[in-house]
């Protein structure tokens with residue numbers, strides 16, 4: 001297999017978002033969980049998205065895992081490496097977007113990497129280096145209250161500079177409007193100034209096509225699905241990939257019981273859980289009881305098992321910013337997050353042991369914990385449920401999954417997802 005594009009995603013929902021975008025753009029794509037074992041049978045594809053759970057781990061570990069993924073992708077001839085980060089640039093001053101970008105760029109022998117989280121389809125745009133989420137700057141969006149990495153600075157040149165070894169420059173929209181050559185020239189100029197990364201503005205899909213073409217002339221870039229779209233279009237335009245049908249036949253219906261798990265505390269997910277109450281039984285996990293050592297996971301699993309014979313159920317730990325802050329103040333941010341993720345993983349394991357083969361998970365870290373516990377090696381990409389969220393089918397067994405990024409999906413996401421998982 002010779003890959004046109006190798007991708008390393010810093011979380012599992014982000015990986016399925018990117019795999020969805022690449023598939024829609026005509027690249028035959030598979031999403032793997034972690035760096036694949038050498039004996040993992042993969043279909044013939046144009047792109048592999050290696051999913052890591054490296055967004056919120058210490059920078060040194062994120063660098064090491066990303067390098068391992070890069071080595072695997074390079075060994076399969078990847079023409080370009082895309083480091084997929086969140087479209088809301090989720091990270092802290094300790095990393096990991098800067099350290100991983102620096103490491104992949106240096107390993108590839110490149111002086112500078114183009115970086116943009118713009119993804120206009122989901123209303124993430126970058127102008128003069130400032131990231132907008134919908135109509136508001138990042139720091140005024142709900143991301144300011146993210147449980148693990150509150151985003152309180154909208155200026156990504158500053159944000160990335162605080163976590164990078166080399167300096168960070170800007171490729172402004174006026175330059176992007178002049179086309180890929182102008183962007184390339186700006187990258188060269190910034191590299192001569194000693195910058196190691198450049199945040200690129202993008203407001204419309206046509207800007208992404210320009211950035212994709214410019215990025216493809218180098219070996220490494222960093223961005224969200226929007227840059228993935230630009231790279232995919234550039235690969236097709238250059239004749240390096242013959243576009244495939246956007247939807248492949250993923251096999252027969254699976255049926256049986258279905259369940260949804262939500263650990264994301266994003267505003268979108270909170271709304272979707274509220275809407276799901278009308279469509280299915282919903283059980284709220286009590287983080288305080290769980291963190292106090294009570295068997296909340298066991299109780300929630302027993303609750304679910306009593307009901308899944310009658311239709312789908314939803315178990316959610318998700319809570320609003322004030323409740324999250326209270327739990328974190330008492331138990332610590334990471335300890336609370338990990339304990340809740342572990343509870344979700346345990347519930348998922350119990351559900352699957354009792355026959356659930358259709359599973360929807362909301363939240364990147366939560367999805368990572370669940371998928372790891374289930375030991376799923378790779379997914380093929382099915383139809384799109386909502387922008388950035390495809391249906392996935394495991395390659396090694398009959399199971400449907402949807403891994404939803406916290407902020408993605410329409411109000412009825414959970415019901416929408418289950419409808420596409422026959």
Ligand SMILES: Nc1ncnc2c1ncn2[C@@H]1O[C@H](COP(=O)(O)OP(=O)(O)OP(=O)(O)O)[C@@H](O)[C@H]1O
Pocket residue numbers: 011013014146147148263264265266287317318319323324327328336337338339340341362363364365366367404405406407
């Ligand atoms: N009630 C709660 N109180 C405190 N922390 C919580 C609570 N519920 C969930 N969490 C934790 O918050 C974190 C949510 O992160 P997760 O990545 O799953 O969602 P997200 O960030 O909204 O999604 P994405 O990364 O896809 O945007 C997890 O670590 C989860 O365990």
Ligand SMILES: O=C(O)[C@@H](O)C(=O)CO
Pocket residue numbers: 011013014015017018085086087088224225364388405406
């Ligand atoms: O880019 C995004 O917003 C998503 O794919 C994601 O990574 C959320 O975790």
